[in-house]
Amino acid sequence: VEVWAGLALLRVKGSGWWALGIAAADLLPAVGTGLILIPWAVLAFVQGNRFLGIGLLVVYGIITVVRSIIEPKIVGDNIxxxxxxxxxxxxxxxxxxxxxxxxxxxxxxxxxxxxxxxxxxxxxxxxxxxxxxx
CATH class of the missing domain: 1.20.5 (Single alpha-helices involved in coiled-coils or other helix-helix interfaces)
Structure with missing residues (x-):
């Protein structure tokens, strides 16, 4: 949901499908959102699309913070x-x-x-x- 919301805010076409693919990759060991979002951001910068590049890095940063800080708190409270x-x-x-x-x-x-x-x-x-x- 976080990836989808970020990509939708960035107006990425097919953001739902992209988010689904990134989420599937995130389930695999040693593969995460960064393995897709960071190269995609670099590619966006190389192509001259700084808005998308910065946006993808921000989405990755938010996902990382949520995973590191908020997710354990939510899971812990629920269980x-x-x-x-x-x-x-x-x-x-x-x-x-x-x-x-x-x-x-x-x-x-x-x-x-x-x-x-x-x-x-x-x-x-x-x-x-x-x-x-x-």
Whole structure:
């Protein structure tokens, strides 16, 4: 959606199809939006279209910021994990298992959290901190 919105604002013909293709490439391990948007921006600059070149770099920058900062917070809030735990598990999952690990690792962490919270396993203390008497 981010790529589509950016390309639509830049008035790229077929922005929906471009966004779909870029999103498909983004699912592949070691291939991301930058692999398509950065060369496309360079090509636009070479062809003299500075507006499109700058616009594509801005779209790439926004996507990178959203991925790095906002996405883990949203995912963490939705699945009940702190953002740092979510981003860490996503990172290690991606490095260990590729694209599938990006989704699988937070799910495994969530399962472990649920098992610990329900008392099935005991990895960390879940009781609230003691309140000192007044």
């Amino acid at each position: 009940g994990l702190p953002p740092l735990v979510t981003i860490t598990s996503m990172f290690f999952g991606l490095k260990l298992l590729g694209a599938i690990g990006l989704f699988l690792a937070p799910l495994l962490v969530l399962i472990v959290k649920f098992l610990n919270d329900s008392g099935k396993i005991h990895l960390w203390d879940n009781s609230p901190p003691a309140v000192p008497p007044k």
